[in-house]
Amino acid sequence: MASAPRPGGRDTDRVLVPKRLLDALGDDPASAVRSWLDALPGTAERQLAAWELTLERVATPGGRRGLVALVRLADDTPAALKFPVPGPDADRERAALAHWNGWGAARLLRADPDTGALLLERLHGAVSLRSLPEPKALLEAAGTVRRLWVPPPEGHPFASVTGRTEEEREILRVLGAGDWAAQARPLTDEALELRAALPAEPPEEVLLHGAFRQGKVLAGERAPWLAVGPAPLVGERAYDLARLVLDRCEDLAAGPGPAAAARRRVAKLADSLDVDRDRLRGWSLHRAVETGLRHAAAGDRRRAELLLEFAGWL
Structure with a gap:
């Protein structure tokens, strides 16, 4: 149902849940997430009315973990209205954005804990760091990521790197035992060994983005580049930086001397951010293997092979 016209803005469009989000979350019609999806258009319309927002359009194709709509405030300021999939991850995203308060990340303007809605500073969604040449993007x-690494607030809700990677260790063991993963078992074994050793003596405990990569950094007006879409946790900086090491690994694979180029990338990022090279190399290998095995299990063998090859270069 379309919402009524709002003063100062055109009629809003009907809120349609993007197909990508439906495909990612809508398999089980009896699940709580499917119920949330079914109710989402009405929830969004009520939130628009409650916050006196004018809907421009729903961002498509959008992501797989929530709906984002481009809106305008009553004073015509552009903003983004986000509905993350409800649960602990959504609560942690809200807490991290509130703690950063716009420092290195999109500013949280308003939040509704009941609906999970987040009203965010509008960024240029079509312009991420991936639009830049590789050296400039890095x-x-x-x-950007340097600004995000701040002490967490007291009584924070964030998981730890140790806790998250404990879950990943079990996934690695299961995926690595599959017949199709036989060639990757030496790398899987090394990733498991690194997972056991690296969290034993973390050099620091700071708030991390958790899913930091070039595509998660968008152009803004208040600052040139700001991060979005955190999966926040607390731990050492090398873990957060490891995902950036893996970014655009297809570019390295297509160039000369990819193994040496991968090791140079680790060294350059570690040195520029005062992170221990060996720890960054270890977490990068761990995250490459874990992500590669997940892609293989999902049927994306091409991406899986590339990530596992990257792990071998390290």
């Missing part, structure tokens, strides 16, 4: 990414 430089800007390093400057």
Whole structure:
């Protein structure tokens, strides 16, 4: 049902849940998430009315973990209205954005704990760091992620790197035992060994983005580049930086001397952010293997082979 016209803005469009989100979450018609999806258009319309927002359009194709709509405030300020999939991850995203308060990340303007709605500073969704040449993108990414690494608030709700990777260890064991993963078992074994050793003596405990990569950094007006879509946790910086090491690994694979180029990338990022090279190399290998095995289990063998090859270069 379309909402009524709002003063100062055109009629809003009907809120349609993007197909990508439906495909990612809508398999089980009896699940709580499917019920949330079914109710989402009405929830969004009520939130628009409650916050006096004018809907421009729903962002498509959008992501797989929530709906984002481009809106305008009553004073015509552009903003983004986000509905993350409800649960602990959504609560942690809200807490991290509130704690950063716009420092290195999109500013949280308003939140509704009942609906999970987040009203965010509008960024240029079509312009991420991936639009830049690789050296420039890495430089800007390093400057952005550095701002996010702050002490967590007291009584924070965030999981730890140790806790998250404990779950990943069990996944690695199961996936690595599959017949199709036989060639990757030496890398899987090394990733498991690194998972056991690296969290034993973490050098620091700071708030991390958790899913930081070039595509998660968008162009803004208030600042040139700001991060979005955190999966926040607390732990050491090398873990957060490891996902950035893996970014655009297809570019390295297509160039000369990919193994040496991968090791140079680790060294350059570690040195620019004062992170221990060996720890960054270890977490990068761990995350490459874990992500590669997940892609293989999902049927994306091409991406899986590339990530596992990247792990071998390290």
